[in-house]
Amino acid sequence: MRTSDLLCWDWAQINRETFAECTVPRAKTLTPQVLTIPELLAPFLQAWWEGQEKPASGPVFPARRGRNAGGFRSGRGASYAEPLRRDLFRAGVVRLPPVKDETDPKGERLKPNPADPLYYETATTLPVDFHSFRRAFNTGLAEAGVNAQQAMLLSGHSDPNVHVRYVMRTKVMRTIPAAALPPLTIQRLVSRSRRAGIVRVRDDSRGGLSPTSMISVGHDGLEPSANGLRVRCSTN
Numbered sequence: 001m002r003t004s005d006l007l008c009w010d011w012a013q014i015n016r017e018t019f020a021e022c023t024v025p026r027a028k029t030l031t032p033q034v035l036t037i038p039e040l041l042a043p044f045l046q047a048w049w050e051g052q053e054k055p056a057s058g059p060v061f062p063a064r065r066g067r068n069a070g071g072f073r074s075g076r077g078a079s080y081a082e083p084l085r086r087d088l089f090r091a092g093v094v095r096l097p098p099v100k101d102e103t104d105p106k107g108e109r110l111k112p113n114p115a116d117p118l119y120y121e122t123a124t125t126l127p128v129d130f131h132s133f134r135r136a137f138n139t140g141l142a143e144a145g146v147n148a149q150q151a152m153l154l155s156g157h158s159d160p161n162v163h164v165r166y167v168m169r170t171k172v173m174r175t176i177p178a179a180a181l182p183p184l185t186i187q188r189l190v191s192r193s194r195r196a197g198i199v200r201v202r203d204d205s206r207g208g209l210s211p212t213s214m215i216s217v218g219h220d221g222l223e224p225s226a227n228g229l230r231v232r233c234s235t236n
Contacts, residue, residue: 002156003080003130004028007073011049012057019046026156033156081129085112085119088128094118138166142173 001009004027013023013032019042024033037045049055052062063073089098089112096113103109112119118128134155141151148160157163167173 002026002028002134006061006130007059009060010057011055011060014045014049014060016046016049016054016056019043024156029156029158033153035154081127084130085128089119135166135168138163139168139170139173142167143170 001024005025008025008027010025013025014037015021019037022035022037024035026033048060059072061073062070068074094112094116095118096116098110099113100107101109101111114120117125121127138151138155138157141154146154148163152158152160152163155163155166157166
């Protein structure tokens with residue numbers, strides 16, 4: 001769901017008996033969509049509903065402060081990236097071990113590691129925000145082998161070119177699946193013995209062919225000879 005979907009999500013759009021299905025408003029495209037609620041999410045959503053005294057309608061995520069407190073949040077110019085990162089850190093979601101906050105006089109408080117890409121900008125990435133979850137979700141669908149049509153439906157994308165930009169180039173996405181390659185049977189190559197023969201080679205130090213420069217071709221390896229070096233090799 002986009003942030004705009006979450007801001008206008010109503011409890012009336014959720015099956016509050018089983019928490020198995022809901023309607024996603026799709027505020028951007030104005031095309032509401034019925035989807036199943038993942039089993040992983042259902043108990044958290046139900047607990048959130050019960051914590052709000054089981055409303056039959058109203059905002060799923062109401063405003064907490066201001067003139068709209070208890071009602072729908074205003075999405076105009078609002079950014080929830082900082083509160084998101086704050087609560088992600090409080091929940092222990094990190095890529096690198098936290099470091100001590102030097103502004104804490106007691107030295108007990110921790111803060112995100114300055115090198116953690118979830119919380120700080122890097123040369124190639126921006127800190128995590130709500131839209132990061134859409135990119136992660138679409139990438140997860142691709143890694144799970146979900147076809148593009150179903151993935152676009154689940155993410156609410158109508159343009160395949162836009163959808164492709166949401167799939168990140170993870171290690172799994174860079175790995176060629178074994179099923180995409182033809183099966184090859186590699187048999188043990190059988191060594192065949194071959195009778196040793198004499199091959200004359202050019203000796204540039206003497207000019208032309210030299211009767212003393214001989215290579216013996218066989219299967220026993222290298223061995224010296226009275227007239228030169230015999231190279232015995234096997235034909236596999």
